Structure formats: structure tokens, C-alpha cells
Amino acid sequence: MNATIAAVTYRGMIGSRRIWLLVALPLIMVGLALLLRLTNQADEQLAVILMQRFAVGALLPLMGLIVGTGVIAREIEDGVIIYMLSKPIPRPVVAYTKLLVAVSLMIVFAAIPTFLAGYLMVGAESGVATGFFLGTAAGGIAYAAVFLLISVLTRYAVTIGVIYALIWEGLVGGIVPGARQFSIQQWTQSIADSVSSSPFFKADVPLGFAAVALIVVTLGAAIWSGQRLRSLSITGDD
Amino acid sequence: MTLPSQPAVAAPAAPAGPHPTTVYLQQVSRWYGNVVAVNDVTMAIGPGVTGLLGPNGAGKSTLLHMMAGFLAPSSGAVTLGAERIWRNHQIYRSIGLVPEREAVYGFLTGWQFVLASAKLHKLPAPEAAAERAMNLVEMMGPAKDRRVDTYSKGMRQRVKVAAALVHDPAVLLLDEPFNGMDPRQRLHLMELVREMGASGRTVLFSSHILEEVERVAQHIEVLVAGRHAASGDFREIRRLMTDRPHVFFVRSSDDRRLAAALIADQAAGGVSLAEGGLEVRALDFRRFTWLLPRVARDAGVRLWQVSPADEDLESVFSYLISGNGSGRRPGGPPGPGGPPGPGGPAVPHADAPPAAGPLPAPPRSGGAA
Numbered sequence: 001m002n003a004t005i006a007a008v009t010y011r012g013m014i015g016s017r018r019i020w021l022l023v024a025l026p027l028i029m030v031g032l033a034l035l036l037r038l039t040n041q042a043d044e045q046l047a048v049i050l051m052q053r054f055a056v057g058a059l060l061p062l063m064g065l066i067v068g069t070g071v072i073a074r075e076i077e078d079g080v081i082i083y084m085l086s087k088p089i090p091r092p093v094v095a096y097t098k099l100l101v102a103v104s105l106m107i108v109f110a111a112i113p114t115f116l117a118g119y120l121m122v123g124a125e126s127g128v129a130t131g132f133f134l135g136t137a138a139g140g141i142a143y144a145a146v147f148l149l150i151s152v153l154t155r156y157a158v159t160i161g162v163i164y165a166l167i168w169e170g171l172v173g174g175i176v177p178g179a180r181q182f183s184i185q186q187w188t189q190s191i192a193d194s195v196s197s198s199p200f201f202k203a204d205v206p207l208g209f210a211a212v213a214l215i216v217v218t219l220g221a222a223i224w225s226g227q228r229l230r231s232l233s234i235t236g237d238d
Numbered sequence: 239m240t241l242p243s244q245p246a247v248a249a250p251a252a253p254a255g256p257h258p259t260t261v262y263l264q265q266v267s268r269w270y271g272n273v274v275a276v277n278d279v280t281m282a283i284g285p286g287v288t289g290l291l292g293p294n295g296a297g298k299s300t301l302l303h304m305m306a307g308f309l310a311p312s313s314g315a316v317t318l319g320a321e322r323i324w325r326n327h328q329i330y331r332s333i334g335l336v337p338e339r340e341a342v343y344g345f346l347t348g349w350q351f352v353l354a355s356a357k358l359h360k361l362p363a364p365e366a367a368a369e370r371a372m373n374l375v376e377m378m379g380p381a382k383d384r385r386v387d388t389y390s391k392g393m394r395q396r397v398k399v400a401a402a403l404v405h406d407p408a409v410l411l412l413d414e415p416f417n418g419m420d421p422r423q424r425l426h427l428m429e430l431v432r433e434m435g436a437s438g439r440t441v442l443f444s445s446h447i448l449e450e451v452e453r454v455a456q457h458i459e460v461l462v463a464g465r466h467a468a469s470g471d472f473r474e475i476r477r478l479m480t481d482r483p484h485v486f487f488v489r490s491s492d493d494r495r496l497a498a499a500l501i502a503d504q505a506a507g508g509v510s511l512a513e514g515g516l517e518v519r520a521l522d523f524r525r526f527t528w529l530l531p532r533v534a535r536d537a538g539v540r541l542w543q544v545s546p547a548d549e550d551l552e553s554v555f556s557y558l559i560s561g562n563g564s565g566r567r568p569g570g571p572p573g574p575g576g577p578p579g580p581g582g583p584a585v586p587h588a589d590a591p592p593a594a595g596p597l598p599a600p601p602r603s604g605g606a607a
Contacts, residue, residue, distance in 0.1 A: 003356040008343060015345045026364075078341040081402065082308065083351075087358040088330045230325050234308040235300060 005084055005097045009071050014103060021066055022105065026113030032085050032118060033117035042121035048200040050121065051132040055114040056188050060139050061165035063110040064160065068147020069096040071105075073157040082234050092226025099148050106140030129194030139188030142214050145221035146184070152228045182205045187214050191229050259332065259408040259440045260284040261305050266314035269299050272511035273275040275300040277464040278314075283442045289455030289472065298444040299338060302413050305442070306335045318409065331359075333436040334407035336398050338414045338444075344387030348377055348397040351386055355401040355487030371400040374430060389416030399427065410434060412443035417449050417559035428454050483521050489543035490534065499537035503529065517547065 033050060036042040041074070056200065072095075075081040084094055113195065114136045120130030150164070151157040172182035180186045190210035193203035256262060261283040268276040276297040283305070292298050300598045303309040304316050307323045307330075316323045323329050343351055356364035376397040386394060395418055402410060412431070416424050431454050435441045445451050451458055453470060458475060460468035468475055474600045493516050497509045500518060506526065508519040520526030534541050537589055 002358070004354050008346070008354055011345055012244055012343065079337065079339040080341050080343055082335070082337050082339075083355065084358065085308070086306065086330050086333070086335045087355070088327050088360070089358060090327055231310070232308075233303075233310065236458065 001100060002097045004088075005094055006101050008084075009101045012075075013067070013070055013101065018070075021070075022063070025062060026109050027108050029054050029059055029117050030113050030120065033120040037120050038084045040225045042185055044117070044122050044125055046196055047118055047121040047125075047128050048198055051114065051118055051128065051192070052189065052201060054111075055117065055132055055136055056139070056185050056192075057170070059114070060110055060136055060185065060188065061104060061169055062232055064143025064147050065161045065165055065196060067102045067109070068144045069157045069161055070153045071102045071151075071220035072148060076151065076232070076234075077155060079234055081232075083096035084232075085229070085232065090134055091229040091232070092223075095148070095152065095226040095229045096145035096222060098224065099145055101130070102148060103141050106144050107137055110140045111137040126198035127196040128192075128198050129196075131194070132160060135188040135190075135192030135208045137186050138214050139192050142218045142221075142228060142235050145218045149221040149225045149228070152232065177204070181209065182213075184214075184217070187212070256317065256319045257284060260319060261323075261409065262315075262317045262319075262438065262444070263301070263305070264315045264317075266301075266304060266311045266316055267306060268297075268309065268312050274464050275303070276311075276461075276550050279461070279464075279466045280314075281459055281466055281469060283440060283459070285435070285438050285440050286457060287431055287441045287443070287455045289451035289458040290442055290461060291448070291451050291458050292446060292461035292467075294446050296446075296461045298446075298461055299413055300464075301461065302411055302442070302444055306333065306337075306411050331405070332408045334402035334405065334410045336395075336402045336410070336412040336415050338417070340391060340394060340418070342386050342394060342398060345385060347383050347385055348372070348389065348393070348400075349382040351397055352377075352400045352404055352549075356404045359405040361405060367404050367406075368400075371404040374403055375400045376426065390422045392420055395419055396423065396427070401428070407439070409440040410442070412441070415443050416445065416447075420433075424450075452591060484520045484526070485547040486518045486520060486526075487512065487543070487545050487547045488518050488530075488541065491540040491542070495537055496534055496539045496541075499539070500530075503533050507527055515543065553577075 012018070029050070032054070033047075036046060036050075072081065075084075086093060111133050112139035115129050118132050122128055124130070146213070147157070147161050147166075150160055154160055168179070169183055169185050173185060174181045183205075187210035188204045189201070190203040190205045190207050191214075193201065194207045205213075263279050263281050266276060266279045267274065272528060279301065290298050290302065304311050305323065307326065310324045318329050318332060321329055343354075346354065349368065349372065353364055353368040356367040356371075359367075361367045369378065372382055377393070377396050377400060381389070381393060386397060389397070395415065399412070399415065402412075410431075413429060415431075419427060428450075431441055431443065435454075435456075445453070455472055457470070458468075458472045459466065460475065488496065493511065497516055499513065500506045500509050500516075506518045507521040510517045518526075518530075530544065532539065
């Protein structure tokens with residue numbers, strides 16, 4: 001972890017207008033929960049639907065994409081990463097620091113708003129808010145690592161990230177039962193399900209598999225990103 | 239503006255092994271698919287200022303990025319002294335890099351940008367180091383607290399140089415550093431580069447502009463179409479460039495009569511009728527420019543247009559490596575035993591190709607450095 005790299009990365013992510021990219025979706029979700037609460041329509045079933053469809057199905061992959069690619073892809077694209085990499089700092093440290101920044105942003109802009117939305121709707125009932133908070137935190141970490149890896153592997157990180165989130169996670173994971181075993185969203189729901197006692201949802205993937213998968217994917221992506229950054233080529237204009 | 243000297247490299251007298259602040263390239267090639275960007279280059283960049291000269295697309299940036307550790311050679315080895323450069327973050331204690339790309343962290347102020355560089359180098363007094371570097375590029379005024387994205391191109395270039403100098407590197411690599419600078423800033427940076435070279439540092443800068451190199455570098459390396467075309471003292475290479483045969487396009491009131499007069503007077507090495515005028519090959523540049531108006535006057539011909547047809551760098555460099563020049567000493571590039579000193583002979587390489595363009599890739603047997 002390098003404090004200067006973290007500080008510059010935070011400035012790049014939440015400085016000026018970019019903050020609105022991070023704030024918009026969580027605000028919509030919390031606002032929706034508040035509206036349901038104020039109109040007395042908030043119940044546990046609706047809360048679970050909001051968590052599954054909005055928090056896990058939309059907010060989490062989109063924030064993962066914005067944050068995971070945002071901490072490094074743009075810097076690689078325009079070449080400014082050269083100012084961090086031309087220093088006597090091991091390049092994996094650069095990757096791990098950026099991952100930590102991305103993880104912290106996922107907690108603040110995805111997991112905590114998920115908890116707030118759940119709590120606003122049903123309070124502590126059946127552990128829905130806490131379950132989805134822990135689930136989105138764990139899933140958010142994995143998404144950040146995966147999208148960071150995609151960013152250092154390819155110059156088309158956002159496009160590939162969108163295809164991954166929409167096609168694999170959204171479509172294949174929803175239709176093909178076997179593919180669910182390899183979906184971060186499903187692992188997220190397994191964590192949530194293990195904490196929550198709500199009868200309104202049941203995870204498809206066993207907790208043991210989901211927990212191991214989350215750890216393997218996160219660590220694997222982080223280590224691979226660090227190694228890939230060591231060999232990152234930056235060329236001039238000729 | 240003062241720079242501490244580098245005592246370790248002040249006397250480059252016949253080192254037994256690799257010099258610690260000399261960048262060595264040993265048979266370095268870099269190719270992208272079937273296109274060779276850099277082809278079998280061997281050179282040593284030692285203390286003093288070296289200009290890396292070549293037309294656009296010659297492979298200068300590719301070579302410089304390999305020296306800076308941002309590109310792996312497809313074959314051959316790039317080292318700083320005895321240390322390999324690729325995948326070795328420790329070399330950045332000795333190397334400062336000014337990339338050509340304009341982009342910097344625009345959301346930081348100039349001061350924050352240079353200070354961040356000092357902190358990333360883990361310098362014991364980062365503020366003092368940043369202040370010294372900003373002073374070197376005359377950026378300690380109110381502008382230092384403005385965001386970099388509000389800077390002019392020249393100001394950006396200056397903070398990039400400050401960030402590269404913040405740890406007082408023994409080796410400074412600059413990729414087209416004078417681009418976008420106004421004349422005053424350019425002169426100031428040239429002075430700074432000269433001082434750094436004079437204080438014993440190894441300074442390499444790339445440029446496609448002959449005059450920039452002429453003002454700063456004692457020693458130049460010429461790259462053409464990815465090949466090492468010439469190496470040596472700037473003045474020697476400049477002379478070769480000036481004394482070469484020149485081709486002029488001439489339009490006149492009577493092209494045929496002028497052609498006959500030029501041939502009869504032996505003022506030109508060759509004359510041919512071209513579309514709308516004459517193409518004249520002058521063997522001696524100065525004699526020809528003195529003689530042409532006189533021959534035309536004596537023949538009663540009016541000159542409408544006299545323009546050089548081959549003044550671009552591509553033509554100049556093509557001549558340098560074509561083998562047409564006389565009195566040039568063919569020879570190999572400097573080896574790792576030591577860099578050529580300032581004032582050494584110009585050495586166009588005998589094995590350089592005649593023209594720019596994709597070259598066949600060497601076999602992919604060599605490993606990265």
C-alpha cells in the first residue's frame with residue numbers, strides 16, 4: 001500500500017464531476033427505498049426484490065465496472081500511469097494500492113447504500129439489510145479485483161467489462177443453471193442468504209463454494225494484475 | 239540554476255566494466271507483428287548530452303521507451319551499467335523520464351504533481367526536493383498552485399521535466415522535450431539540459447529537428463527506419479548533411495536553354511527535364527547556389543523558381559545511410575567498453591538499409607532483456 005498512489009487515485013476518482021458517476025445509482029436506490037417506506041409499501045418481500053434486482057443485479061456490477069476500471073484503465077489509456085510506474089516502487093504495490101482504493105469505494109458507494117436501503121425498508125427484520133450489506137461488500141471486492149484485472153489486460157476494459165456484466169452475469173448466469181456457479185452475483189446472494197433468515201429468497205450456490213470462489217477470484221485477480229503491471233508496455237507515438 | 243555534479247561519473251576514463259550511468263543497447267530489436275520498429279541497434283549512451291535524431295516514425299520513441307523500462311526488447315539487451323532495465327523498478331532511482339505524451343494528472347496542481355513524484359521516490363525531504371525541481375524549470379510562481387489541466391503545453395512540459403528531475407537522477411531520458419515550448423522556455427530548457435550534461439549526468443533526448451540537436455548535444459545518434467544510421471560528433475554529421483549532393487527544382491523562362499548552359503558550365507552533376515521545370519543535381523551546394531544565377535544571366539534565361547527538392551530529414555538521412563557520401567569512415571557502433579566521447583568521428587553504419595519502411599522481422603529466438 002502506498003499512500004501517495006492512493007491519494008492521487010482517490011483524487012482522480014472522486015475529484016470534480018466524476019463523483020456524480022459514483023453517487024447517482026446509490027442515491028436512486030436509497031431514494032426508492034425511502035419512497036417505499038414513506039408510502040407504507042415497504043415490506044420484507046419488496047425489500048428482498050430491491051436488494052436482488054437493484055443492489056446485486058444492477059448497482060454492484062455497474063459500480064464494480066466504474067470503480068474497477070476507473071482506478072487504472074484511464075491512466076493506462078492516456079499514458080499517465082507512466083508517472084507512477086517510473087518510480088522505485090514494485091509495480092504489484094501500485095496494483096494492490098489501486099485495488100484497495102477500488103474496494104473502499106465499493107464499500108462506500110455500493111455496500112453501505114445497500115444496507116441503508118434495506119434498513120430503510122425493513123429495519124433489522126430477518127437480517128435482510130445486514131445480509132445484503134455483507135454480500136455486496138464481498139461481491140464488491142471481487143468485482144473490483146476482476147475489473148481491475150480486465151483493465152490491465154486490455155485497452156478495451158470498459159467494453160469487455162460491460163459484456164461480462166451484461167452477458168455473463170446478467171444473461172447466462174440467469175438462464176443457464178450451471179453458469180450460476182461461476183457468477184459473482186450468485187456468490188453475493190449466497191453470502192446474503194447465509195446471514196439473512198428471510199423466507200423470500202434462497203441462494204442457488206452453496207455458501208462454502210461461494211466463499212471459496214470469492215476468495216480465489218479476488219486473490220487470483222489481484223496477483224495477476226500485479227504481475228501483469230510488471231510487464232505493462234507503454235509506447236511512444238512513433 | 240545550479241546542478242550538483244556527479245562525482246562518480248566525472249572522469250569517464252576507460253572503465254574496465256560497464257559504466258554505471260551508461261545505457262547500453264546490445265543488438266536490440268523491437269517488432270510489432272511483421273513491422274520492425276527498431277532493428278538490431280547497438281549503442282551506448284554515456285555521460286554528457288546525446289541527441290537521438292531521426293525523422294518521425296524512425297523508432298526513436300520505441301528505443302527511448304525500451305531504455306526507460308516501458309517496453310521489452312523483442313531481442314537483445316538493454317541495461318543501465320550492468321543492471322537490466324526491463325522489469326526492474328530499482329533503476330528508477332537513477333533514471334528520470336520525460337515522456338512525449340502530453341497527458342499528466344490534470345486534476346493535480348503543478349506543485350502537487352511534482353511533490354507526489356518526490357514522495358513516490360521516498361525522498362527524505364520531498365517538499366525541499368520538489369521546490370528545487372520547480373525552481374529549476376522556473377515554475378515556483380503563482381502558476382504552481384494552478385491545476386495542471388489549465389496549463390499551456392509548454393508549462394506542462396516544464397512540470398513534467400521538474401517531476402523527472404525531482405530525485406536528481408544520474409540519467410535523464412527526454413522524448414521530444416522541446417515540443418510545444420515557446421522560444422524562451424525552449425532556450426531555458428536547452429540551457430538546463432546542457433548544464434545537466436556538463437555536470438556529468440547522462441542525458442539523452444530525442445528530436446526530429448536538427449537545429450534543436452545542434453544547440454544542445456555534443457554527440458548524436460541517428461536512427462532511420464529503425465536502424466542505427468550514424469553515431470558521432472554532431473558537427474561531423476552536420477557537415478555530411480550539408481555537403482551531400484542536393485537536388486533542386488528549377489523553373490525558368492527557357493528550361494532547355496538553361497539545362498544546356500548548366501551542363502556546358504559543369505555547374506551541375508546532372509540535369510533532367512521534369513514536369514514544369516528542371517530537376518538539377520548539384521554536387522557542391524555552395525558553388526551551385528553561387529553559380530546558378532550567373533549561368534542563367536549569361537544564357538539570357540530568367541529564373542522563376544529555385545527550390546530544394548530533398549531538404550526534408552528523410553532525404554538527408556537516406557543520403558547519410560545510402561553509401562553515396564565520400565570520405566566517411568564505416569565502422570561499428572560503440573561497444574560496452576565505453577561510450578564515444580564528445581568530438582569523436584561521425585560513423586555512419588555500413589549495414590544500414592537504404593530507405594525507410596517495414597523490414598523483415600528477425601527470427602523470434604532472442605529473449606527479452
